Every structure is written in C-alpha cells, then in structure tokens.
Amino acid sequence: MLKSQATPDSAATGAAGPDAVLFREGMSRVTAAVHVVTTDGAAGRAGFTATAVTTVTDGPPSLLVCVNTSSRSAQALLANRVFCVNTLSSEDRSLADIFAGRTGLQGQERFTIGEWETLDTGSPALTTSLVSFDCRISEARIVATHHVIIGEVVRIRLGETKPTLVYQGRHYRTL
Incomplete structure (x- = not known):
C-alpha cells in the first residue's frame, strides 16, 4: 500500500x-550523483558536497546548484561569483565526506586531499x-533555506570514464 500525507484538495485550499x-524521507529514495562544488577568488577558497545539481540548458550551457544559506x-561562492562542479567517481568517496564536513577538516585543509588544478575561473x-x-x-536567489545558483559553463574538463559515486537511501553507492 502506498502512503500519502497530502489530501487531493490541499493545494486548492492553501x-x-x-x-x-516526510519530504526528506521521500528524497532519500531518489538516486543522485555526488559532486564537490568549489570556488576561489577574493572571498577565499571553499567547497561543499552536493547532490542538488542539475542542468538548466545547453544553449548557453548552464547548471543549477543549491546550497544552504547558512553555509x-x-x-x-556568491562573493567570488564563480564555481566548479566536480562530479565524483566511486574512488573519490572520501572527498565527498571531507567536503560534507564529516571528517573535521575545514576550509583550506579540505584541499590538501586529492589533486587539484584550476580552469578558466580559478575555481x-x-x-x-x-x-x-x-x-x-x-x-x-534565495528559496526558503537555500540559495539557488545558476552558473553559465565556461569550460568543461572530461576525466576518465569510471564508476560514478551516487547517493541513495542515505548511503553512498556506486553506479
């Protein structure tokens, strides 16, 4: 039996x-690629783990990233006005934890793990x-508790083809 909390006319009545x-439980059942979103510039180097990343359009190529306003x-990222979305392979699971704040590493320390380069924006x-x-x-723009950020892609760097790190059921998995 399927569970539902909202009534059919709840939208009509406001x-x-x-x-x-319930929403978080439902979203935990949706599989999503894991990314580390990074930035660098006058406001400093920073990064976070994200699954709320999606394409907006291919003309011009653009991505949408969501991040908590308290981060x-x-x-x-907002002050620097640039960012880089790095899609993780299953081999980079430890970086997902580092940039999610699960290891105690903060700020610049996070970038001591992994190999980093810069592309056009310096991110x-x-x-x-x-x-x-x-x-x-x-x-x-701000939507409730999150910044919804759209970025125009200025450069793409393709890496090796290998298994992707995904998040589903509150656990990392490989696809």
Whole structure:
C-alpha cells in the first residue's frame, strides 16, 4: 500500500503540504550523483558536497546548484561569483565526506586531499573527477533555506570514464 500525507484538495485550499520529515524521507529514495562544488577568488577558497545539481540548458550551457544559506561555502561562492562542479567517481568517496564536513577538516585543509588544478575561473577542479564544469554565476536567489545558483559553463574538463559515486537511501553507492 502506498502512503500519502497530502489530501487531493490541499493545494486548492492553501493547506500545508507534506511535512519536512516526510519530504526528506521521500528524497532519500531518489538516486543522485555526488559532486564537490568549489570556488576561489577574493572571498577565499571553499567547497561543499552536493547532490542538488542539475542542468538548466545547453544553449548557453548552464547548471543549477543549491546550497544552504547558512553555509560558509555558499557565502564565498556568491562573493567570488564563480564555481566548479566536480562530479565524483566511486574512488573519490572520501572527498565527498571531507567536503560534507564529516571528517573535521575545514576550509583550506579540505584541499590538501586529492589533486587539484584550476580552469578558466580559478575555481579548484578535481583532476580525478569524471567531469568538471567551470562556471560563472549568471543568476542567484534565495528559496526558503537555500540559495539557488545558476552558473553559465565556461569550460568543461572530461576525466576518465569510471564508476560514478551516487547517493541513495542515505548511503553512498556506486553506479
């Protein structure tokens, strides 16, 4: 039997939809690629692990990234106006934990693990990533607790083809 919390007419009456706990549980069942989003510039070098990354359009090529407004990395990214989306392979699982804040490494210390280079924007690009999308912010806005940031891709670096790191059911998996 399927579980549902919202009633069919809740949207029409303006009643609140499903609660946050149910929403998070539902989203935990959606498989998503794992990325490390990085930035560098006058506001400093920063990065975070993200699954909320998606393509917007291919003309011009652009990506959408979501990050919590309370994140120090979000503030640096917005101030620098550039970022790089590094899609992780299963071999880079430890970097996902590092940039998610699960290891105790902070700020610049995070970049001591892995091999990094820079592309056009100066944002760190992981040399072992499956792909790195180097972007300049074209639009950003706050939606509830998160910044929704759209970046125009200025350069793409393709890495080796290998198994992808994904997140599903609150665990890393390989695809």
